Amino acid sequence: MRIRVGHLYPDYLNIYADRGNIAVLAERARLRGHALQVSSIGMGEQVPAGEIDLFYIGGGQDREQALVADDLVEKTGPLRDAAEAGAAFLAVCGGYQLLGRFYRDVAGAELPGIGLLPLRTVAGQRRMIGDVLLDCGWAGRTMAGFENHAGRTILDDGAEPLGRVVSGFGNDGVSGAEGCRWRRVYGTYLHGPLLPRNPWFADHILAEALAHAGGPTELAPLPDELETEAHRVSAERARTRGGRY
Numbered sequence: 001m002r003i004r005v006g007h008l009y010p011d012y013l014n015i016y017a018d019r020g021n022i023a024v025l026a027e028r029a030r031l032r033g034h035a036l037q038v039s040s041i042g043m044g045e046q047v048p049a050g051e052i053d054l055f056y057i058g059g060g061q062d063r064e065q066a067l068v069a070d071d072l073v074e075k076t077g078p079l080r081d082a083a084e085a086g087a088a089f090l091a092v093c094g095g096y097q098l099l100g101r102f103y104r105d106v107a108g109a110e111l112p113g114i115g116l117l118p119l120r121t122v123a124g125q126r127r128m129i130g131d132v133l134l135d136c137g138w139a140g141r142t143m144a145g146f147e148n149h150a151g152r153t154i155l156d157d158g159a160e161p162l163g164r165v166v167s168g169f170g171n172d173g174v175s176g177a178e179g180c181r182w183r184r185v186y187g188t189y190l191h192g193p194l195l196p197r198n199p200w201f202a203d204h205i206l207a208e209a210l211a212h213a214g215g216p217t218e219l220a221p222l223p224d225e226l227e228t229e230a231h232r233v234s235a236e237r238a239r240t241r242g243g244r245y
């Protein structure tokens, strides 16, 4: 199958090697006989309605978020239509924040979001930095990564987090929730990049994109020795030095 990926603002939102997540998806798809077709969707560019199976948006400093926020809001309609039609989304950190209603940055400027995810974010003075370990009960799995954000994300009542914080700060350092998921839309603060050390989640995102593409969602298991070891090491690091207030 061909999996069509729309990479939003790759030139603005790409810190902590977030671009690496696309490389992992491409390789894991290739090993199962599928192919990723990645197109970038940048400033002033149209979102091709109905032609994208997976939207990806990475993280960025407040400055980069401020540069893309208004342009992203222009794309709200087609992005919401795509999500409601079952397209998958993976949004990391700064990109995750802009899928909510707004991000009030460190300087107090309120950057509009597209309101696709039921949340809002307000920056605090202290950055939340460190290794993170999550319990993703919905998948019976753990997720490990690295966070660095000033934003405190507050989920609306009834909103589903991506995971429960075992170690680290997560959305706000208080609620014990990290990330958010709605339909096939997944947002998280976890960088690293995220997917090399969480192969189960990479396959979950691939399966969601394949489901939208109308393909078989079953993915043959891969050996994943290195990935499993990377997860173990990252999880251990989080347990020993994850962020604490």
Ligand code: GLN
Pocket (backbone or CB within 6 Å): 015, 058, 059, 060, 061, 062, 065, 092, 093, 094, 095, 123, 148, 149, 150, 151, 152
């Ligand atoms: N600028 C945002 C914050 O500080 C997001 C940072 C990021 O993407 N790592 O919270």
